[in-house]
Amino acid sequence: MNNHNAYVRLQTYYSWLINSEGITHVDDSYKQGIPLGHLAKITDIPISIVHQDFLCMFQWQSSMALASRKYDSPVFPIWHELIFDDDSEEYNAKNKSLHLEQLYDEIMNGSFPERFGELLLNGELDTIPIFLNTEASETTYNLSLSQNEAAALRLLEKNNPLLQKNMNEMKHVYSRLYDIKDNPMFTYQYNNLNEKLDLINDAISTGYRLRGHYKTSPGRHQTIDIKPLKISYDADENLYAVLSINHNRVMVNRLDRLETLEENPTVPPEQEQQDTSLLDIYPNVWGNCFSEKPEKVKVRFYNEAHVWEKVKKELANRTNGKLYEKDGCLYYEDIVYGINKFRSWIYGFGRSAIVLEPRSLREDIIRSLKERQAGS
Amino acid sequence: MKSKQTKTHINQQLLLESLSQHDSLSIRQIMELLSCNRQSAYNYIKKLENNGYRLSKHKESGRILYSLFPTEDDTLQYTPLSMDILRKYTILHELENGPVDKDRFRKHFTVYTPDELNDMNDHVLLDVGLTQYYNLIKDLTKNGDIDLIKETQKYCLTGKNVPLQMTLKAMELNELNLALTTISAGSVYYEDLKNIYHKTNVLLGYVDENIPHAGNYYIYGRKSQISENVKEKLELLQKYNYKEHLLQISYTSKQGQPLSVLFATGKIVYSVEKDAVYLLGQKLSAENEHGDIQNIIIDLSTINDIKETTQEHSCYNSEQFTDIFHTMFGISIEPPVSVEVRFDIHGNIERKIRYLHCQRPRSAIRTDTEKNQIIYTDTIRGLSDFAAYL
Numbered sequence: 194m195n196n197h198n199a200y201v202r203l204q205t206y207y208s209w210l211i212n213s214e215g216i217t218h219v220d221d222s223y224k225q226g227i228p229l230g231h232l233a234k235i236t237d238i239p240i241s242i243v244h245q246d247f248l249c250m251f252q253w254q255s256s257m258a259l260a261s262r263k264y265d266s267p268v269f270p271i272w273h274e275l276i277f278d279d280d281s282e283e284y285n286a287k288n289k290s291l292h293l294e295q296l297y298d299e300i301m302n303g304s305f306p307e308r309f310g311e312l313l314l315n316g317e318l319d320t321i322p323i324f325l326n327t328e329a330s331e332t333t334y335n336l337s338l339s340q341n342e343a344a345a346l347r348l349l350e351k352n353n354p355l356l357q358k359n360m361n362e363m364k365h366v367y368s369r370l371y372d373i374k375d376n377p378m379f380t381y382q383y384n385n386l387n388e389k390l391d392l393i394n395d396a397i398s399t400g401y402r403l404r405g406h407y408k409t410s411p412g413r414h415q416t417i418d419i420k421p422l423k424i425s426y427d428a429d430e431n432l433y434a435v436l437s438i439n440h441n442r443v444m445v446n447r448l449d450r451l452e453t454l455e456e457n458p459t460v461p462p463e464q465e466q467q468d469t470s471l472l473d474i475y476p477n478v479w480g481n482c483f484s485e486k487p488e489k490v491k492v493r494f495y496n497e498a499h500v501w502e503k504v505k506k507e508l509a510n511r512t513n514g515k516l517y518e519k520d521g522c523l524y525y526e527d528i529v530y531g532i533n534k535f536r537s538w539i540y541g542f543g544r545s546a547i548v549l550e551p552r553s554l555r556e557d558i559i560r561s562l563k564e565r566q567a568g569s
Numbered sequence: 570m571k572s573k574q575t576k577t578h579i580n581q582q583l584l585l586e587s588l589s590q591h592d593s594l595s596i597r598q599i600m601e602l603l604s605c606n607r608q609s610a611y612n613y614i615k616k617l618e619n620n621g622y623r624l625s626k627h628k629e630s631g632r633i634l635y636s637l638f639p640t641e642d643d644t645l646q647y648t649p650l651s652m653d654i655l656r657k658y659t660i661l662h663e664l665e666n667g668p669v670d671k672d673r674f675r676k677h678f679t680v681y682t683p684d685e686l687n688d689m690n691d692h693v694l695l696d697v698g699l700t701q702y703y704n705l706i707k708d709l710t711k712n713g714d715i716d717l718i719k720e721t722q723k724y725c726l727t728g729k730n731v732p733l734q735m736t737l738k739a740m741e742l743n744e745l746n747l748a749l750t751t752i753s754a755g756s757v758y759y760e761d762l763k764n765i766y767h768k769t770n771v772l773l774g775y776v777d778e779n780i781p782h783a784g785n786y787y788i789y790g791r792k793s794q795i796s797e798n799v800k801e802k803l804e805l806l807q808k809y810n811y812k813e814h815l816l817q818i819s820y821t822s823k824q825g826q827p828l829s830v831l832f833a834t835g836k837i838v839y840s841v842e843k844d845a846v847y848l849l850g851q852k853l854s855a856e857n858e859h860g861d862i863q864n865i866i867i868d869l870s871t872i873n874d875i876k877e878t879t880q881e882h883s884c885y886n887s888e889q890f891t892d893i894f895h896t897m898f899g900i901s902i903e904p905p906v907s908v909e910v911r912f913d914i915h916g917n918i919e920r921k922i923r924y925l926h927c928q929r930p931r932s933a934i935r936t937d938t939e940k941n942q943i944i945y946t947d948t949i950r951g952l953s954d955f956a957a958y959l
Binding site: 196197198199200201202203204208220221238239241242245246249250252253256257259260261273334335336337338339340341342343344345346348349370371372373374375376377378379381385390391393394398408416423424425426427428429430436446472475478479498499503506507509510541 | 579582586646647648649650651652655656658659679694695696727728729730731732733734735736737738739743745747748749750751752753755756757761762764765768769771772776781782785786787788789790791800803807816823834836837838839840841844846860895897898899900924925926928957958
């Protein structure tokens with residue numbers, strides 16, 4: 194969503210105008226509120242648009258003030274009221290010459306003064322902080338979300354119980370544009386995923402070592418002590434793993450099996466840069482199999498049933514391989530570490546994929562397909 | 570008293586907003602909109618043109634119609650803020666805590682019928698009367714910004730033109746910001762999550778624009794993201810009342826054939842696995858009206874054109890399509906089949922099956938301790954997808 198949409202602009206203004214030192218201090222350049230000139234700069238909304246918008250907002254404020262005189266209730270919802278920060282130097286300087294206090298009183302008496310509109314449109318009020326009268330006793334923020342952003346958060350909250358409360362509330366509030374069909378391949382369940390990722394990311398930046406309990410198989414655990422170097426993420430299976438190097442070998446620890454993780458304070462951060470060249474092969478690695486023997490592969494894909502589209506999407510991160518069209522077919526050539534995982538991927542294409550190299554993989558797949566046929 | 574100059578400015582804004590929202594307006598419509606005479610209406614058109622807006626004029630059914638030309642001047646692309654937008658925003662704000670009964674909703678505001686008590690305490694002030702309130706509600710419904718849920722007769726927000734608001738306490742905002750620092754470029758909806766991260770940074774007063782640890786990740790697997798093409802198609806779809814009216818949809822089949830169907834939308838589904846958006850619904854034809862209903866799936870990215878008809882339907886989010894959504898394994902409308910599969914419990918099998926069970930509301934699992942097996946039962950549409958999973 195962009196600021197061409199008047200509602201989006203309104204929400205943008207409200208999110209900045211709650212600026213208040215000690216409460217919701219979104220911009221520490223000002224104690225309270227934001228001036229229109231500054232608001233235009235930080236929001237990238239042309240100043241002429243900001244002028245017109247605020248003219249409308251003050252005019253409406255005047256109309257509401259007039260309407261409220263019919264009733265006993267407070268003037269309007271507190272978060273709508275625009276007020277000048279009359280403690281600011283800018284206000285006091287302008288007030289003397291422009292009689293702002295008087296003009297504002299006229300607005301709040303329900304009679305919008307032409308003079309105020311002129312001053313606003315001419316930019317004379319651009320330096321005076323304006324704030325929203327929220328009278329908030331607790332710091333609260335309004336985060337505006339487009340429909341796609343709301344859908345994005347719904348997916349994110351599945352792995353993050355801390356977000357679930359807010360997303361549960363939102364689920365009851367609005368009618369969703371579309372439903373989301375989960376990927377059945379996302380089978381890894383994580384405890385405290387974000388805390389672990391945060392710790393690992395910090396360790397990568399600072400050079401600290403981490404230690405924890407790692408589940409190697411059902412009922413069996415080991416203590417690990419690692420210096421994290423990278424995190425691998427498999428988007429097809431939603432699988433996170435932390436990569437480190439030990440004794441000249443890449444170690445892979447899956448985050449769903451990490452039961453505990455903490456900084457190892459007994460070992461100071463390593464100051465020297467570790468040689469991470471062992472990780473340079475990462476675009477060629479399948480299934481985190483960094484230590485397996487590399488094999489040259491060559492596969493031909495036929496152009497049927499969106500196969501090419503699928504192949505290109507799924508190989509987008511394989512930056513070392515060659516993907517090219519020739520004679521009406523799509524070819525993929527690469528050096529692969531983790532041939533078993535590569536084989537599983539090829540199976541997904543059925544007869545639309547023909548393995549040309551290595552011969553052992555080709556024969557393996559042909560045999561497997563024949564067995565399946567015989568079985569059915 | 571409003572100044573003449575300011576009233577002129579207000580009317581110009583009103584006219585501009587109306588021209589932005591409608592394909593074209595006649596002079597009569599402009600006169601009604603601005604409550605002015607014919608000459609004044611022409612003057613307002615002239616003023617817009619003098620201010621740099623380009624208007625086109627064409628004849629239709631004996632009337633002259635005016636339309637706004639798109640322009641390269643960025644300021645002209647900003648929909649003007651108006652008093653009605655502020656009033657509508659006030660109305661929408663009252664739905665942020667959840668859907669509200671249609672009849673009770675009016676009483677949230679200082680909008681009363683003549684015979685009701687003039688007791689306005691604890692109500693949200695609106696500077697309009699009953700008629701204008703109903704016009705605002707009608708506009709909001711017509712523009713798709715609020716929905717009236719048929720089953721409950723409650724109004725709820727849609728987020729279509731007005732961003733949804735998530736109210737967060739300071740700690741919750743910090744937690745969300747922290748959660749977003751750890752997302753990887755391989756995450757589905759990565760770009761949208763990045764936008765949210767930027768917004769949380771703004772609210773917290775942080776400068777960082779980029780996800781801080783993006784460089785720490787090696788990403789494998791497909792690049793998932795709802796494409797711009799699909800987002801455009803979703804926006805196109807939302808221009809129509811697909812929830813209640815049949816649509817004439819032209820699209821391209823998997824085999825590359827152009828097809829056109831009269832379609833009742835049952836559900837819109839985003840498949841994470843396929844990274845694509847689909848319409849599930851009923852295809853109608855002269856034969857279907859009296860015969861069997863045919864359910865079909867349309868990949869949103871294959872749609873070429875949509876036209877709304879005046880024929881009504883009641884398929885949207887119906888029990889039938891909700892059941893289809895819950896029982897389909899991938900994206901499928903095949904007849905449901907009851908399945909029972911026994912898995913030997915070893916390795917990661919039990920974890921995978923338990924996770925599958927969590928995703929599928931019609932499934933059940935039990936264990937056979939004697940044979941050390943886990944038994945999975947389900948009702949599935951799309952056996953080939955299930956077979957591929959197995």
